[in-house]
Amino acid sequence: MDVLTAMDLLKKNGFKYTDKRRDLLQLFSDEKRYLSAKEVQDSLKENYPGLSFDTIYRNLSTFSELDILEETELEGEKKFRFTCPTKEHHHHLICLKCGKTKEINACPMENITTDLSDFQVTGHKFEIYGVCQVCVS
Amino acid sequence: MDVLTAMDLLKKNGFKYTDKRRDLLQLFSDEKRYLSAKEVQDSLKENYPGLSFDTIYRNLSTFSELDILEETELEGEKKFRFTCPTKEHHHHLICLKCGKTKEINACPMENITTDLSDFQVTGHKFEIYGVCQVCVS
DNA sequence: CAAGCAATAGTAACGATTACGATTTATATT
DNA sequence: AATATAAATCGTAATCGTTACTATTGCTTG
Numbered sequence: 001m002d003v004l005t006a007m008d009l010l011k012k013n014g015f016k017y018t019d020k021r022r023d024l025l026q027l028f029s030d031e032k033r034y035l036s037a038k039e040v041q042d043s044l045k046e047n048y049p050g051l052s053f054d055t056i057y058r059n060l061s062t063f064s065e066l067d068i069l070e071e072t073e074l075e076g077e078k079k080f081r082f083t084c085p086t087k088e089h090h091h092h093l094i095c096l097k098c099g100k101t102k103e104i105n106a107c108p109m110e111n112i113t114t115d116l117s118d119f120q121v122t123g124h125k126f127e128i129y130g131v132c133q134v135c136v137s
Numbered sequence: 138m139d140v141l142t143a144m145d146l147l148k149k150n151g152f153k154y155t156d157k158r159r160d161l162l163q164l165f166s167d168e169k170r171y172l173s174a175k176e177v178q179d180s181l182k183e184n185y186p187g188l189s190f191d192t193i194y195r196n197l198s199t200f201s202e203l204d205i206l207e208e209t210e211l212e213g214e215k216k217f218r219f220t221c222p223t224k225e226h227h228h229h230l231i232c233l234k235c236g237k238t239k240e241i242n243a244c245p246m247e248n249i250t251t252d253l254s255d256f257q258v259t260g261h262k263f264e265i266y267g268v269c270q271v272c273v274s
Numbered sequence: 275c276a277a278g279c280a281a282t283a284g285t286a287a288c289g290a291t292t293a294c295g296a297t298t299t300a301t302a303t304t
Numbered sequence: 305a306a307t308a309t310a311a312a313t314c315g316t317a318a319t320c321g322t323t324a325c326t327a328t329t330g331c332t333t334g
Contacts, residue, residue, distance in 0.1 A: 020282080051282090054282070058281085096259070106251070112265075114230070121267040122233070124263070128258060130253070153301070158312095191294090195313090
């Protein structure tokens with residue numbers, strides 16, 4: 001995923017081109033880690049001092065639905081990151097301090113021996129948490 | 138985990154015996170599934186119409202710290218269930234409608250081939266979500 | 275360049291959780 | 305049994321993250 005592809009995706013789905021969206025996408029493209037809405041606001045407030053919550057949350061939600069962003073919830077807060085280049089289904093090792101991630105190649109669902117047939121399975125979550133080398137020091 | 142063991146654990150840690158705590162624990166003992174604070178309030182309001190948020194959240198938090206309850210967060214809401222009889226580390230298949238669980242015997246951390254050494258790993262989460270047979274019909 | 279509609283700002287509302295001062299209650303001590 | 309004291313609770317307010325609303329702005333297309 002990159003900014004241009006993302007803007008094309010927006011256009012293709014009837015969304016409009018705005019500077020805020022470009023800059024928002026550029027931010028995720030630069031950072032490549034999980035960001036909260038608050039962090040987004042902080043990062044963009046230099047150029048857009050009055051950036052509205054509505055704008056931030058609505059766009060993050062839109063981007064997530066279009067698979068431009070990957071979404072998770074850490075410690076009661078929604079976090080978003082630019083969709084990984086790895087197209088296949090994957091999981092993450094996540095730094096709880098800065099949101100930096102590392103991809104985990106295996107999916108635990110492949111090795112389940114427990115019988116799941118008495119539930120209609122709709123999804124799963126596997127995340128490893130920690131502190132990255134930069135944040136630990 | 139059962140109510141008596143839990144009350145003993147409380148005593149042993151300097152907490153007091155109250156009817157509310159007993160009934161709260163009895164609720165979890167009866168239900169054996171993930172409950173939200175709101176569900177707890179609803180279930181107990183017959184006997185304790187004015188049960189305070191403070192009381193509910195503080196006790197849930199205390200119980201969780203003493204490992205009387207297992208805690209997770211589903212769809213932005215904290216959920217608690219009586220600690221499973223299985224002492225060993227385990228994971229859950231969870232019904233998103235009623236909180237009913239089924240234990241998963243394997244832990245994905247055992248089969249990780251990805252190198253984790255550039256992070257100081259502090260924890261992980263593996264949950265399978267779905268709808269149980271009762272809720273699906 | 276004007277019409278139409280999406281996007282946004284500013285702000286209010288919301289739901290879950292936490293926090294607070296005043297009061298009540300469990301427990302240990304006398 | 306009466307009392308002291310410290311914990312537990314109530315009633316309510318504050319907080320935090322998120323969503324929703326209305327008026328206004330600004331993309332896009334003909």
